Amino acid sequence: MGKGDKSGVGVFLVGGFLLFALGLFMIGDRRQMFTESIDAYADFADLAGLQNGATVRVSGMDAGEVTSIEAPPTPEGKFRVRFRIIEKLQPIVREDSVASIQTDGIVGNMFLQVEAGTSGAPQIENGRGVKSVEPFQISDFLDQAKQIVETADELLDEVKQDLVTIVRNVNDVAEEAETLVAEARPNITSMTASAKNIADDVEGVMNDINAGKGTVGKLFKDEKVYEDLKSTTETLKKVSEDVSKISSSAGEIIDDAKQKDVVGKVDQTVANVRDLTAKANDLLDKFQKEGDDGEPSMTDDVRQTMASARETMTDFAEDAEALKHNFLLRGFFKKRGFYDLNEISPAEYKAGERAPGYPLDRVWLHSQSLFDPSTDLIKLTDEGKRAIDRAFGEFIDHVKDDPVMVEGYAGVDNPSEAYLLSQRRAAAVRGYLINKYGLRPNYVGVMEMGRVESTAKDGKPWDGVALVRFLDKKEKKALDKEQKK
Amino acid sequence: MSEAAIRFEKVSKSFGSRTILKELSFEIGKGDSVAILGRSGTGKSVTLKLMIGLLEPDAGDVFVLDRNVADLDASGLSELRREMGFLFQSAALFDSISVGENIAFPMRRQSKVDESEIRDRVEELLRQVKLDGEYDKMPADLSGGMKKRAALARSLALRPSVLLVDEPSAGLDPITSEEIDELLISIGEEDETTIVIVTHNIPSARRICDEMILLDGGLIRARGDLAALEASDDEVVKKFLSSQSGG
Amino acid sequence: MRELIANFFDDAGRMGLFGLRGFRDAFRKPFEIPEIIVQLGSLGVRSTPLIALSGLAVGVVMSMHTRSSLERFGAEALIPNVLAIAMIKETGPLVTALLLAGRVGAGIGAELGGMRVTEQIDALESLAVDSFKYLVSTRVVACMIAQPLLTTVFNFMAISGGFLAETMLSGISFELYFQRAFSSVPFRDYIPATLKTAVFGFLIAAISSYLGYNARGGAEGVGRASTQSVVASSIILIIVDVILVRIIFFAFPEGS
Numbered sequence: 010m011g012k013g014d015k016s017g018v019g020v021f022l023v024g025g026f027l028l029f030a031l032g033l034f035m036i037g038d039r040r041q042m043f044t045e046s047i048d049a050y051a052d053f054a055d056l057a058g059l060q061n062g063a064t065v066r067v068s069g070m071d072a073g074e075v076t077s078i079e080a081p082p083t084p085e086g087k088f089r090v091r092f093r094i095i096e097k098l099q100p101i102v103r104e105d106s107v108a109s110i111q112t113d114g115i116v117g118n119m120f121l122q123v124e125a126g127t128s129g130a131p132q133i134e135n136g137r138g139v140k141s142v143e144p145f146q147i148s149d150f151l152d153q154a155k156q157i158v159e160t161a162d163e164l165l166d167e168v169k170q171d172l173v174t175i176v177r178n179v180n181d182v183a184e185e186a187e188t189l190v191a192e193a194r195p196n197i198t199s200m201t202a203s204a205k206n207i208a209d210d211v212e213g214v215m216n217d218i219n220a221g222k223g224t225v226g227k228l229f230k231d232e233k234v235y236e237d238l239k240s241t242t243e244t245l246k247k248v249s250e251d252v253s254k255i256s257s258s259a260g261e262i263i264d265d266a267k268q269k270d271v272v273g274k275v276d277q278t279v280a281n282v283r284d285l286t287a288k289a290n291d292l293l294d295k296f297q298k299e300g301d302d303g304e305p306s307m308t309d310d311v312r313q314t315m316a317s318a319r320e321t322m323t324d325f326a327e328d329a330e331a332l333k334h335n336f337l338l339r340g341f342f343k344k345r346g347f348y349d350l351n352e353i354s355p356a357e358y359k360a361g362e363r364a365p366g367y368p369l370d371r372v373w374l375h376s377q378s379l380f381d382p383s384t385d386l387i388k389l390t391d392e393g394k395r396a397i398d399r400a401f402g403e404f405i406d407h408v409k410d411d412p413v414m415v416e417g418y419a420g421v422d423n424p425s426e427a428y429l430l431s432q433r434r435a436a437a438v439r440g441y442l443i444n445k446y447g448l449r450p451n452y453v454g455v456m457e458m459g460r461v462e463s464t465a466k467d468g469k470p471w472d473g474v475a476l477v478r479f480l481d482k483k484e485k486k487a488l489d490k491e492q493k494k
Numbered sequence: 495m496s497e498a499a500i501r502f503e504k505v506s507k508s509f510g511s512r513t514i515l516k517e518l519s520f521e522i523g524k525g526d527s528v529a530i531l532g533r534s535g536t537g538k539s540v541t542l543k544l545m546i547g548l549l550e551p552d553a554g555d556v557f558v559l560d561r562n563v564a565d566l567d568a569s570g571l572s573e574l575r576r577e578m579g580f581l582f583q584s585a586a587l588f589d590s591i592s593v594g595e596n597i598a599f600p601m602r603r604q605s606k607v608d609e610s611e612i613r614d615r616v617e618e619l620l621r622q623v624k625l626d627g628e629y630d631k632m633p634a635d636l637s638g639g640m641k642k643r644a645a646l647a648r649s650l651a652l653r654p655s656v657l658l659v660d661e662p663s664a665g666l667d668p669i670t671s672e673e674i675d676e677l678l679i680s681i682g683e684e685d686e687t688t689i690v691i692v693t694h695n696i697p698s699a700r701r702i703c704d705e706m707i708l709l710d711g712g713l714i715r716a717r718g719d720l721a722a723l724e725a726s727d728d729e730v731v732k733k734f735l736s737s738q739s740g741g
Numbered sequence: 742m743r744e745l746i747a748n749f750f751d752d753a754g755r756m757g758l759f760g761l762r763g764f765r766d767a768f769r770k771p772f773e774i775p776e777i778i779v780q781l782g783s784l785g786v787r788s789t790p791l792i793a794l795s796g797l798a799v800g801v802v803m804s805m806h807t808r809s810s811l812e813r814f815g816a817e818a819l820i821p822n823v824l825a826i827a828m829i830k831e832t833g834p835l836v837t838a839l840l841l842a843g844r845v846g847a848g849i850g851a852e853l854g855g856m857r858v859t860e861q862i863d864a865l866e867s868l869a870v871d872s873f874k875y876l877v878s879t880r881v882v883a884c885m886i887a888q889p890l891l892t893t894v895f896n897f898m899a900i901s902g903g904f905l906a907e908t909m910l911s912g913i914s915f916e917l918y919f920q921r922a923f924s925s926v927p928f929r930d931y932i933p934a935t936l937k938t939a940v941f942g943f944l945i946a947a948i949s950s951y952l953g954y955n956a957r958g959g960a961e962g963v964g965r966a967s968t969q970s971v972v973a974s975s976i977i978l979i980i981v982d983v984i985l986v987r988i989i990f991f992a993f994p995e996g997s
Contacts, residue, residue, distance in 0.1 A: 017786045018778050025785075025890025028897055029935065032829075035923040036931055062927050118925065548863050572869040580867035586860040600868045649867075 041073045045096040047135040048076070049123075051108035052087035057119060057144035059090065059110050064120040067098045075121060092121060094133075103130035104137065110144040355428075358414075358456050372400040376419075376434065376473040387437045397441060397476075404478045405446070412479045414454045415439045418461055420472035432457035438474045498557070499524040499656055499688040500545055505554035506712075507540055514540050516712035517554060524655075527682045527689040529699035532709035533734065538692040539583070541709070542658045545690065546580055547571050558656065576604070579649030583661040585641040587633035593644045594620070594629030600651045619647040623677060639670035646677060657681065659691040663698050675701045696720070696735065708734060753977070759954075760881060760947020766871070767878040776879040784845050784880070785887030789894060795840055796833070796895035800902020803827065807903075808910070817911065818921070824903040825922035830930050833896040835982055838941035841884075841891065842974040846949040849880055850970030853953025854963035862954070877954060881946040888942030889935050896935075929993040937985045941978055948974040 037043055040062075053059075056078065065073045073093035081087055094102060103126020111122045123139060133139060379393035389397070404413065417435030419427040435455040443450055461471045504517040514537040522528050530538050543549040544556050547563045556563045561574055587596045597616045601607050620626055623643035633641060642662070649657065662678065663671035675698050682689050682702065693699050699706055700720050708716040708723065708731055716723050716731045723731055767773070807823050853876060856862050865872040904918045949970030956966040 014782045014786075015778060018781045021781065021786045021789060021890065022886070025893055029889070029893045032893065032896070032923070032931055032935075033928070035919065036926055036928055039920065039924045062929075064924075543863070546867050548866055568871065572871075575867060575869040578867070580864070582860040582864055582867075584859050586864035588861055588864070589855070589859075603868065603870055645864075 039071075041071070041093070041095050046073055046093040047096060047099055047133070048091060048093055049102070049133055049136070050089050050091045050138045051121070051123075051141040052089050052138065053110065053141055053143060054087045055143055056088050056090070057110045059119045059121065063118060064113075065092045065094060065123060066120055067094060067102055067123045068125045069122075070098065072098050072123070090121065094123070100132060101125040102133045102139065103127060104133060104139065105130040106133065106139040107142055108139050109142040355457055355459070359458075370403060370476070370478045371416075372403065372476045374400060374438070374474045374476070379438070379474060380434070387433045389437060389441055394441065397438060398445075400476050401442065401446065404476070412452050412454060413442070413448070414456050414477040414479065415442070416456045416458050416475040416477060418458050418471040418473055418475070420460060420470040422460070424459060427460040428457050431459050434474050438476075497524050498522065499526070499559060500690065501557040502541075502544075503555045503557070505544065505551045505556055507537070507544065507549065507552050514712055515544075515551075518709075518713060519554075520707060520714060520717070522688060522690060524688055525686045526705060527691070527703040529691045529693055529703040529706045530709060531694060531696065531699060531706055531734070532715075533694065536709045537712055538694075538709060539660055542580070542660055542690065542692050545656075545658055546575060546578055576600075576652055577655050579652070579654035579657040581642070581646050581649045581657070581659040581662065583664050585633075585638075585645035587636075587641055587645055587648070589633055591632075592629065593625065593631045593633060593636065596633065596644060597648045597651055600648060604652070615651065616647075619650060622650075623647045624673075638665055639667075639673065642666065642670075642674055643677065646674070650681065653685065654687065656688045656690070659689065659693075661693055662691060663693065663695045671695070671698060672701075678702050710734075752973075756948050756951045756973075756977075759877070759951045760943055763873070763877040763881040763947060763950065764885075764943065766874040767882045769874070773875055773879050776875060777883050780879045780883035781887055783848070784841075784883050785891065788841060788844055788887070788891060791844060792837055792840060792891045792895050793898045795836065796898030797902040797905075799832070799836060799895075800824070800828070800899030800904075801906045803832070803899070804903035804906040808907070820907055821900075821903065821913075821918050821921035822925040825900055825926055826930065828896050828899045828903075829926055830934050831986075833899060834892050834934055834938045834941065835979070837892045837895040838888065838938060838945065838978050838982075839975055841888065841942075842945050842978060843971055845884065846945050846970040846974045847967045849946065849949035850953040850956075851963055851967040853877075853950055854956035854966035855953075857954060857956045858959050858963055873954070877946075877950045880950055881943060884942035884946035885939045886942070888938040888945075892935055892938045933989045933993055937982075937989065940981065940985060944977055944981060945974045948977060 034043075059075065059078070061075055061078055063075045064071060065075060072095050075090055075092045077091045079089040079091070081089075090108075102123060106123050106126035108121055108123045110119055112118075113120055126133075126139075374393070374396050378396050379389060381388040381390050415435040415438050417431030417433070417438075419430035419434065421427040421430055432455065435457060439453050439455050442448055443453055458471075463469055463471055498521040500522040502518050502520050504519050505515055506513070506517055507515040514535075518537075518541070530541055532538050540549060544551055545558055545563070547566070550564055558574060559577060561570070563571070563574070566574060587593070588599065591599070594616050597619055598612050601612045601615060616629065617626075620628060623646055625640060625643055625647070628636075628640070628644075633644070636644065657678075659678065662674045666674065678689060678691070679702055681687055689702065691699060691702060705717070705719055706723060707714055710730050716726050716728060724735060726732070767777075804820060804824050807820050807827075808817065811817055811819055811823065853862075856865075856876070862872045862876070865875060900919070900922050903922075904913075904915065907913050907918060908915075949966075952966040952970050952973065953963075956962045958965075
């Protein structure tokens with residue numbers, strides 16, 4: 010045995026061992042084992058095949074691995090998934106960060122995705138938990154969707170009954186009031202001699218009414234009626250939020266939807282909500298006639314709720330419709346030519362990016378003629394409404410298919426005020442348009458332009474609202490051709 | 495009775511159904527040179543291997559240097575073997591190491607011996623077996639006779655008091671065979687070593703040994719010097735001697 | 742047939758006990774450290790070129806095959822992961838063991854067989870050497886040490902081979918390739934799979950030593966011992982591997 014042999018063996022042993030250790034190190038390094046890290050956890054009812062040692066990603070960056078999975082003690086409990094995150098990423102993981110279980114490509118492993126939190130929430134500390142979203146499973150979703158739709162349906166039925174009753178009550182009260190006034194009038198004329206006394210009496214009656222006595226007084230002053238309406242409004246809001254949730258995920262339902270008759274249910278719900286909306290509108294009109302100086306915020310609430318309910322319903326109906334005909338939603342969106350008018354920021358809009366097609370018309374409506382100058386509330390005057398009707402008349406042939414953007418302008422010096430004001434103005438006009446012409450809310454956008462200097466010499470900034478109609482690409486081409494001829 | 499170096503007491507040994515030795519008993523005195531003769535398959539080699547514990551008897555006892563071989567534990571057997579040398583029929587040099595290392599091997603296996611001491615002893619042994627300067631040759635490069643001499647040197651390395659030799663002349667021409675015999679004679683004379691040779695070569699046996707034992711059918715057929723054997727009337731002895739007289 | 746099966750288990754039992762004794766005796770004084778080093782040289786160091794070259798070749802070929810199937814799914818990015826996990830988990834250990842069964846098993850069978858028929862084993866005994874410990878224990882231990890190291894060499898060469906094949910086609914960088922390769926190999930696949938090859942080493946040494954040490958019948962017997970060593974150790978390796986995979990699966994379940 011020579012010396013060469015011995016050193017050969019030495020190289021073999023040391024080299025082989027180092028190679029093995031290198032493998033250990035590389036595996037450990039990939040798992041961030043040698044980096045300072047903190048422990049956190051998230052709870053899941055369904056693991057969807059997530060395993061111990063699975064990768065953890067924070068906003069897509071490899072950040073550690075799942076260290077343990079604790080089984081729940083009761084059937085209702087959730088699995089507690091504990092994992093490590095490298096310290097470097099601790100600042101972006103907040104207590105409102107959401108963890109979800111996802112798949113790496115079609116054949117890939119399951120991994121735990123943790124989204125960055127919001128800067129308002131506190132940073133995650135060692136050993137604390139983050140929120141979680143259950144892994145998406147189509148069958149679960151369909152069951153859930155069906156359930157929600159059914160609940161919404163029930164709720165709407167209830168609310169409808171309530172509203173109908175309220176509307177009847179209001180009608181009764183109004184009639185009663187009319188009768189009361191009608192009865193009182195002859196007495197007043199006939200007793201002109203003792204007019205003063207009687208007038209005093211009437212005044213007393215009116216005072217009583219104002220103080221909340223009597224039926225009419227009750228209607229306007231009684232807290233209970235107000236509370237009833239308010240709670241109804243809130244219920245409606247909640248329903249619309251529920252429905253909104255469904256419709257946001259509805260795009261993901263695939264053909265099982267038909268089997269479970271989700272679409273049918275949806276149609277029914279939509280019908281219900283429409284019915285309800287119409288009734289509620291009537292009611293509101295009545296209220297406004299009687300004078301809105303009492304509780305203007307309430308009517309605003311109801312109106313907003315109605316608008317949002319309508320919006321969701323339209324979304325939902327549209328999505329469901331799309332589902333019926335076309336499961337590949339791409340085509341559906343393509344036809345629309347844009348995704349969501351609400352997603353477009355003013356900056357993008359001004360820069361022409363993501364603009365919904367090609368503008369055709371821009372009709373100017375000056376703020377003076379539109380809004381009631383006597384109040385700070387953005388209230389459309391009758392004249393203003395007529396002006397809008399006139400302007401919109403030019404669009405009405407096309408507007409069912411094309412998006413309309415309502416641009417708001419305000420000549421106020423303070424830029425943030427200008428934005429707010431312009432936004433409110435545009436929103437008011439948009440609301441009017443949607444209500445009056447039954448437009449699809451997602452086809453009517455609001456664009457707060459803020460303060461925009463005029464190009465004219467007198468230099469006054471623009472002040473008012475502009476209606477803009479957009480074409481999709483196909484229509485634009487056709488139009489261009491026509492013009493060339 | 496002179497002090498016995500090796501004593502067999504009713505030793506039996508069989509391989510499967512083939513019985514080799516049947517209650518064999520004999521003694522070999524210290525310092526004696528004895529040849530065990532016999533035809534092939536009569537148990538000559540088995541007898542040798544029993545002496546050094548490579549085989550165990552089925553029955554009976556083998557005493558070597560006053561120790562019962564079968565009763566020894568591993569370390570006792572090792573100790574006994576250190577006092578014995580064994581020259582194998584095929585020399586049995588280790589192929590993977592040089593001639594010198596082969597000879598040095600038993601010494602290296604022993605308690606700490608100085609490297610230079612080992613070197614000196616190997617050189618001495620090489621001179622003794624007339625292989626001076628062949629230290630670094632590999633066994634495969636040696637002739638049959640040289641191998642045998644090298645193996646002899648290895649078996650002598652620890653200065654054994656008992657030397658067992660299996661067929662010293664097997665596979666060698668008469669002249670080479672004689673050279674080996676000379677070496678064995680000189681060892682017997684010099685060191686008072688007990689030598690047991692297994693052979694069927696009578697001239698060789700006569701040259702080296704004072705006494706011969708003729709085995710046949712697992713038993714001692716005759717014992718004595720050559721003259722005594724020649725004088726025997728036994729059929730088997732006569733036949734064996736006559737067949738070998740030419741050799 | 743029944744006799745055949747009985748013989749098989751009889752032989753397997755003898756070989757097993759023989760090997761276990763070899764392993765046990767290695768820890769009894771006197772330790773044969775120099776001889777273990779010699780054996781590491783002849784079993785380990787001299788097998789390294791064979792193992793390294795085979796690993797490289799297997800890596801290149803496997804990478805190309807993996808690419809052709811993953812390409813269909815557009816999952817080329819997974820090639821390093823798939824290759825590494827395949828190599829480290831099973832292919833590396835088994836192919837290395839089979840190569841060594843060929844090279845080392847035949848070598849031990851022939852060497853010990855030769856020593857048996859030329860009385861070298863008896864000569865060792867006559868020189869007061871425990872031939873079993875000197876010849877068998879040292880080989881068993883050397884094989885058990887060498888096997889995981891050679892497997893590691895094989896794995897790394899195979900992944901390097903995969904890298905060569907892949908970088909020529911897609912120009913992937915060295916760092917990214919190795920990062921990806923090791924990203925989907927958990928410790929529970931790497932460590933047990935590599936260490937289990939010590940059992941393969943034990944089997945190869947035990948089986949071929951048994952056949953060589955007990956060889957009979959001259960040169961022909963030596964040849965037989967050598968051939969049987971390769972055949973027997975290859976078959977038993979594969980059988981034992983199946984069992985080991987199950988054991989490792991139970992000892993390191995996927996989800997834990």
